[in-house]
Amino acid sequence: xxxxxxxxxxxxxxxxxxxxxxxxxxxxxxxxxxxxxxxxxxxxxxxxxxxxxxxxxxxxxxxxxxxxxxxxxxxxxxxxxxxxxxxxxxxxxxxxxxxxxxxxxxxxxxxxxxxxxxxxxxxxxxxxxxxxxxxxxxxxxxxxxxxxxxxxxxxxxxxxxxxxxxxxxxxxxxxxxxxx
Numbered sequence: 001x002x003x004x005x006x007x008x009x010x011x012x013x014x015x016x017x018x019x020x021x022x023x024x025x026x027x028x029x030x031x032x033x034x035x036x037x038x039x040x041x042x043x044x045x046x047x048x049x050x051x052x053x054x055x056x057x058x059x060x061x062x063x064x065x066x067x068x069x070x071x072x073x074x075x076x077x078x079x080x081x082x083x084x085x086x087x088x089x090x091x092x093x094x095x096x097x098x099x100x101x102x103x104x105x106x107x108x109x110x111x112x113x114x115x116x117x118x119x120x121x122x123x124x125x126x127x128x129x130x131x132x133x134x135x136x137x138x139x140x141x142x143x144x145x146x147x148x149x150x151x152x153x154x155x156x157x158x159x160x161x162x163x164x165x166x167x168x169x170x171x172x173x174x175x176x177x178x179x180x
Contacts, residue, residue: 002149004084004107005036005077007095010045015086017049018135019062027139028061031146035062035084038073078102081154082145085114086138088128093117105154107141109134123148123155 008014018024019035028035041064046053056062068076077083083099083106090113097117099106108114109128118125124145126137148154 002031002033002082002146003036003080004033004082005038005080006084006086007038007073007077007098008085008087010039010042012048013088015088015134016045018086018131018138020049020051020059021135023135023139024142025059025061027142031143033061033142033146036076036080037062037064038067040064040066074098074102077104080104081149082107082124085109087113089113105145107138107145 006016008016010016016037027033041056043053046056077099083095083104085093085096085106085108087093088109088111093108093113096106096108096114100117105124106114106118107124107126108118110120110125111128114125115122124141126134126141128134128137145154
């Protein structure tokens with residue numbers, strides 16, 4: 001089984017809805033992928049995702065785990081094969097940084113918060129435009145990752161786009177200034 005984890009709170013811009021489709025469900029079943037989500041489903045979130053509580057049983061490859069203490073989250077992250085990060089907006093994308101620092105590959109949208117940490121040529125970036133094309137691109141990247149994983153050619157990102165913590169702080173402050 002290939003284990004993905006999506007470290008995110010149940011906020012709509014995190015785009016959990018991308019996971020709740022027949023296409024993603026079929027890909028997970030075909031390639032034996034399990035996706036861990038770090039929150040419990042609330043009725044409010046399920047309503048926003050247009051999923052009923054009874055329909056959740058159709059998504060057996062998606063496992064909801066409760067919020068974890070940071071140290072336990074890092075331990076779980078280290079036991080997964082890939083960080084799946086779908087958010088359409090972030091200031092930094094801390095889970096991406098933590099995954100990279102622990103040698104865990106990342107699947108993320110080709111958006112500035114991800115490319116600033118991973119580089120624009122990172123092989124597991126999916127295009128993020130409208131919902132239909134985003135889901136298609138996500139599926140392509142998941143299949144590419146699975147193919148690389150099965151042939152032991154996963155490109156883990158062992159370097160960051162900054163050389164020191166000072167560079168990271170500079171990156172964070174420059175982003176903060178842009179948003180003012």
